[in-house]
Structure formats: structure tokens, C-alpha cells
Amino acid sequence: MCGPHFCSMRITEDVRKFAPEQKLPEEAALRAGLEQKAREFQEKGAKLYAKT
Numbered sequence: 667m668c669g670p671h672f673c674s675m676r677i678t679e680d681v682r683k684f685a686p687e688q689k690l691p692e693e694a695a696l697r698a699g700l701e702q703k704a705r706e707f708q709e710k711g712a713k714l715y716a717k718t
Contacts, residue, residue: 668675685695 681692681696681699684699685692688695688698690698
């Protein structure tokens with residue numbers, strides 16, 4: 667599913683590129699990325715809908 671601010675195919679491609687760069691298996695890279703995004707979400711106030 668893709669849209670102007672989200673593309674699952676692009677995210678998958680980015681994870682596959684990120685994993686070897688970090689010398690991690692894909693699953694570990696995915697987990698690390700999700701943890702990073704969770705921290706960003708919390709830092710920005712943990713709101714589902716943000717005003718742009």
C-alpha cells in the first residue's frame with residue numbers, strides 16, 4: 667500500500683539496504699528501526715494525528 671507519505675515497498679527496500687550497512691540480520695535491523703521510530707513517536711508527543 668503506497669501513498670504520498672508512505673510506501674510499504676519502499677520501507678521494505680530501505681530495511682534490506684539498512685541491514686547490511688549495520689551488519690545486522692534483516693529481522694534485527696527491522697527491530698532496531700521500529701525501536702527508533704517508537705522513540706521518535708514518544709518524543710513528538712505520542713499523538714496519532716499531528717498538525718503539519
